[in-house]
Amino acid sequence: xxxxxNIVKQYAGHCALSDVSLEVESGQIFGLLGPNGxxxxxxxxxxxxxxxxxxxxxxxNGEKLNQSHIERIGYMPEERGLYKKMxxxxxxxxxxxxxxxxxxxxxxxxxxxxxxxxIESWWTKKVEELSKGMQQKAQFxxxxxxxPELIILDEPFSGFDPVxxxxxxxxxxxxxxxxxxILFSTHRMExxxxxxxxxxxxxxxxxxxxxxxxxxxxxxxxxxYLVEYxxxxxxxxxxxxxxxxxxxxxxxxxxxxxxxxxxxxNDVLQYLxxxxxxxxxxxxxxxxxxxxxxxxxxNK
Amino acid sequence: xxxxxLIIQREYLTRVKKKSFVVMTLLVPGxxxxxxxxxxxxxxxxDEINAKHLVQVHDESGIFKGKFHNKKTLLFADNNKPLDExxxxxxxxxxxxxxxxxxxxxxxxxxxxxxxxKPNFTIVGTIEDQMNQIASGNSMVKAGIDxxxxxxxxSDISIKAMEVTDKGVKDSSIGAAYGAGIAGAILIYxxxxxxxxxxMRGVIEEKTNRIIEVIVSSVKPFQLMLGKIIGVGMVxxxxxxxxxxxxxxxxxxxxxxxxxxxGPEKIEKTYHKPGEKAPAAxxxxxxxxxxxxxxxxxxxxxxxxxxxxxxxxYFITGYLLYSALFAAVGSAVDSETETQQFxxxxxxxxxxxxxxxxxxxxxNPDSSLAFWLSVIPFTAPVAMMVRVPFGVPDxxxxxxxxxxxxxxxxxxxxxxxxxxxxxxxxxxxxxYKELAKWFFYKE
Numbered sequence: 001x002x003x004x005x006n007i008v009k010q011y012a013g014h015c016a017l018s019d020v021s022l023e024v025e026s027g028q029i030f031g032l033l034g035p036n037g038x039x040x041x042x043x044x045x046x047x048x049x050x051x052x053x054x055x056x057x058x059x060x061n062g063e064k065l066n067q068s069h070i071e072r073i074g075y076m077p078e079e080r081g082l083y084k085k086m087x088x089x090x091x092x093x094x095x096x097x098x099x100x101x102x103x104x105x106x107x108x109x110x111x112x113x114x115x116x117x118x119i120e121s122w123w124t125k126k127v128e129e130l131s132k133g134m135q136q137k138a139q140f141x142x143x144x145x146x147x148p149e150l151i152i153l154d155e156p157f158s159g160f161d162p163v164x165x166x167x168x169x170x171x172x173x174x175x176x177x178x179x180x181x182i183l184f185s186t187h188r189m190e191x192x193x194x195x196x197x198x199x200x201x202x203x204x205x206x207x208x209x210x211x212x213x214x215x216x217x218x219x220x221x222x223x224x225y226l227v228e229y230x231x232x233x234x235x236x237x238x239x240x241x242x243x244x245x246x247x248x249x250x251x252x253x254x255x256x257x258x259x260x261x262x263x264x265x266n267d268v269l270q271y272l273x274x275x276x277x278x279x280x281x282x283x284x285x286x287x288x289x290x291x292x293x294x295x296x297x298x299n300k
Numbered sequence: 301x302x303x304x305x306l307i308i309q310r311e312y313l314t315r316v317k318k319k320s321f322v323v324m325t326l327l328v329p330g331x332x333x334x335x336x337x338x339x340x341x342x343x344x345x346x347d348e349i350n351a352k353h354l355v356q357v358h359d360e361s362g363i364f365k366g367k368f369h370n371k372k373t374l375l376f377a378d379n380n381k382p383l384d385e386x387x388x389x390x391x392x393x394x395x396x397x398x399x400x401x402x403x404x405x406x407x408x409x410x411x412x413x414x415x416x417x418k419p420n421f422t423i424v425g426t427i428e429d430q431m432n433q434i435a436s437g438n439s440m441v442k443a444g445i446d447x448x449x450x451x452x453x454x455s456d457i458s459i460k461a462m463e464v465t466d467k468g469v470k471d472s473s474i475g476a477a478y479g480a481g482i483a484g485a486i487l488i489y490x491x492x493x494x495x496x497x498x499x500m501r502g503v504i505e506e507k508t509n510r511i512i513e514v515i516v517s518s519v520k521p522f523q524l525m526l527g528k529i530i531g532v533g534m535v536x537x538x539x540x541x542x543x544x545x546x547x548x549x550x551x552x553x554x555x556x557x558x559x560x561x562x563g564p565e566k567i568e569k570t571y572h573k574p575g576e577k578a579p580a581a582x583x584x585x586x587x588x589x590x591x592x593x594x595x596x597x598x599x600x601x602x603x604x605x606x607x608x609x610x611x612x613x614y615f616i617t618g619y620l621l622y623s624a625l626f627a628a629v630g631s632a633v634d635s636e637t638e639t640q641q642f643x644x645x646x647x648x649x650x651x652x653x654x655x656x657x658x659x660x661x662x663x664n665p666d667s668s669l670a671f672w673l674s675v676i677p678f679t680a681p682v683a684m685m686v687r688v689p690f691g692v693p694d695x696x697x698x699x700x701x702x703x704x705x706x707x708x709x710x711x712x713x714x715x716x717x718x719x720x721x722x723x724x725x726x727x728x729x730x731x732y733k734e735l736a737k738w739f740f741y742k743e
Contacts, residue, residue: 048517050724075517079726081510086314097306098518142514 001026001181002047002150007056009042016042017053018205024150024183024198026061029176031196031213032185033288035296038202040185041078044154047183048075060150071100074148078155078185080139082127089114089123092142099146106145113141117167133164140168144175151175153184157191169195189289201292203299209291217285220294223260224284225268228253231276241267253279303519304527311502311531316538325539329546336554353423355397355413358386361405367434374426390414399427405435477689478662484611484685485657489650492618492681495536496626500639502528503630503723512723521720526712529623536619537612544608610688610697617704618681621711622646628715631722632730649678657686665690674700677707714739 002024009017017039024030034040045051047058049070058065060072083091089110096106114120117137127135136159144151156172157165173195176182186192192199193213200210209216224245230253236244246257260268265281272278286294315321352372356379359365368376379386383400390398398414405411411431413424437447503525506512515524629642653661653673661670665687673683674692680700684692721738722730 045513045724050513050516070518073517075514077510077513077517079510079513081506081512081514083314083505083511084509094306094310095514095518098303098515139514 001028001061002183003059003062004043004047005057005059007043007046007053007058009039009046009051009053015205017046019056020202020205020207022200022207022210024181026181027176027179028198029172029182029196030184031192031199032183032202033187033189033192033199033292034185034202039205040202041154043202044075044077044152044183044185047152048073071146072149074099074143074146074151076139076143076151076153076156078158080136080159082135082139082142084128085126087124087126088130088138091127092138092145095142096145099148101146109145109147110141113145117141132159133161136160137164137168140171144171144180148180150181150183153182155186156184157186157188189287189292193288199288201295203296206299208295208299213288216291217288220286220291221283225258225260225265226280226282226284227256227258227268227272228279229256229272229276230254230279234275240271242271257284304523304530307519307524307527308531308534311528312534312538315498315532315535321535321539325542325546328543329550332547333550333554336550340554340557353395353397354393355399355427356386356389357399357401358383359399359401360403361401363405363438364401364431364434368430371426374423387414390416397423401431480607480689481662481665481686482658484607484688485654485661485682488611488614488618488681488685489654491536491540491615492622492650493647495532495619496622498532498535499529499623500626500630501636502532503627503719504633504636504639507631507723507726508634516723521723522716525624525627525716525719529620529627529712532623533616533619536615540612540615607688611685613701614681614684614704617677617701617708621677621704621708622650624708624712624715628718628722628735631719632725632735634727638729649676650682653679653682657682661686671696675703677703680704680707717741 002022004020004022004024007017007020009015020039020043032040032043042051046053047065049065049067060069063069082088086094092110093103093106096110097103101109111120114123119134119137122130122134122138127138130138140156143153151172153172156168160168169191172182172184196213198210198212199216201208225242228250233249233254234256241263242258242260244256245259248255258268265283269278269281352375354375354377355368357364357368357376358379358381365378370376379398381389386398390396394416396415400412400414402410413427440447440450506515506524512524519527625646629639629646632642633639656673660667661673661683664670670683670687673679674687674696680703684697684700717739718735721741722735728734
């Protein structure tokens with residue numbers, strides 16, 4: 001779908017992107033992660049052809065990115081904005097027409113979306129009469145009205161209350177099911193783990209990690225397990241088939257954080273079973289959040 | 301291309317639909333209508349002024365007897381009746397005045413005028429003038445001066461301006477050209493600012509609204525800038541056109557309603573073919589020209605279509621030149637208050653020419669400074685509007701026009717390079733150094 005190859009972008013004095021390459025597959029929900037100032041917005045702007053890279057190439061469905069692709073991409077910037085004094089309906093149609101839709105077609109689709117999101121009454125309202133969350137919703141509709149193949153959302157959930165965020169999330173998932181590829185940047189790790197099939201992590205103008213979410217998390221597991229048991233507190237003499245990382249005593253149970261050294265979880269169970277009653281044994285897979293913080297800190 | 305049209309359409313329609321546009325468009329013809337109403341009112345009152353009055357002159361000194369000249373609206377008659385009887389007569393004839401001149405008329409407040417109604421200022425003035433003349437004539441005779449000879453010596457000179465053109469000699473009026481020059485300069489100066497500032501405000505609005513990023517993901521920044529400039533420019537032209545149409549309409553209607561039979565009398569014209577000797581005598585009006593008629597006559601010597609054509613050309617090119625720069629300024633700032641530092645150098649040449657036009661240019665429209673100012677694109681719109689009513693050689697007009705076109709192409713190019721970077725820069729205070737950097741950025 002989108003193939004980004006060796007993009008370099010330099011602004012006077014500092015480097016925004018250095019040699020960034022990414023592959024976004026068709027039908028994916030792709031998360032672009034990274035701390036503030038990492039270069040996410042620069043990359044998104046280049047994909048939208050708002051700015052051009054100093055070097056490197058981008059391919060859209062195998063074709064070199066050009067002006068004709070603009071109409072097949074929908075973009076919602078992090079800094080949301082609409083004409084404050086223009087009526088919502090008219091404005092949406094104008095924006096859709098800029099993306100190549102005819103007036104009638106734009107009106108038809110807008111009707112569908114306004115009914116779907118139950119916001120028909122907004123048609124003749126001016127933007128300044130709407131609340132911030134409402135404006136965001138309108139902006140989302142404006143982004144997808146021309147049914148783009150690739151939807152780029154910069155921080156799509158910022159500014160939404162939980163109910164609306166959930167609604168927008170469902171819409172994104174539905175659009176994805178209908179075939180749209182989604183690329184979004186976010187700081188909200190939980191939404192990444194819930195929604196994204198692949199991610200890339202950018203820090204200080206460089207890509208430091210990318211791949212499928214499951215693969216990344218798997219590659220960061222290090223045989224750490226969590227054990228909860230009931231019974232007398234265990235004391236270890238070194239004969240156990242694991243190292244103890246941490247121990248905590250709860251009200252009526254104890255928790256162990258252990259690291260296996262080449263042994264399996266079965267070995268652990270065999271060791272523990274005659275000694276205590278086991279409540280739980282669970283592998284600890286690092287959350288993306290942990291990976292993220294870990295990686296960024298490593299790069300400092 | 302299609303997208304530029306869309307942008308032009310939006311910029312145009314949102315502005316034309318605004319209340320302020322409608323108000324402004326109606327205000328100017330409204331003012332003209334008010335002006336006509338005032339003129340009509342004056343005309344209506346002039347009926348009263350034109351009513352005939354008879355002045356009964358009760359002259360006890362004997363110096364003024366029979367020496368008053370009758371005027372159109374003021375007749376004089378000697379009245380030798382006793383004063384009481386004359387006063388009683390006054391009650392019968394309401395429009396009459398009784399002028400009482402005592403023997404010692406030089407005494408302060410010695411002369412009196414009596415009437416039923418209050419005599420107006422003009423009547424009193426006319427009587428005073430005549431009496432002064434008679435009295436001084438009388439004194440001169442007493443001193444042995446021949447008044448007939450003295451009158452012959454007195455001269456009455458008024459120069460008639462004639463302009464030599466290819467087609468012969470024609471009436472010219474410095475006064476009218478003067479007025480048209482000043483009016484043109486003011487109008488173009490103000491309109492360049494008004495519509496240039498509208499472009500700037502539009503750019504700032506898009507930037508502070510943050511909609512700019514949505515738009516430039518659909519169109520190129522240059523397309524957006526151009527669409528905005530053209531759209532706002534068309535609003536300006538629409539406004540001018542409506543003003544001209546409505547004002548003409550108002551003038552015609554007002555002329556028919558208020559001015560029936562009262563307009564300037566038709567002036568007979570004599571025509572002559574080129575090459576033919578100009579007629580020795582131009583038909584003269586038998587009645588002396590009133591100032592109002594003279595004013596209308598002098599207006600006829602101005603070539604309105606020609607000046608209007610020049611105005612439209614200099615408005616369009618000047619507007620394109622300046623609004624591009626205004627757009628660049630708008631893109632470089634986050635709010636209107638920050639525009640000051642960039643606005644000043646941009647508006648300086650325009651302001652300079654504007655100030656100069658009232659003092660120097662209007663009096664020296666053919667000087668070399670005037671020539672240079674009308675060739676430099678930044679100052680040409682104002683300078684040329686001052687010069688055009690006085691007549692500008694065709695080659696200078698062509699040169700200035702070409703320079704204007706080159707000028708706006710150049711500023712648009714420079715502005716577009718700054719604009720495309722500026723619109724995406726938020727929350728940064730911009731310096732001139734920064735602007736230069738933006739200019740040299742690659743795409």
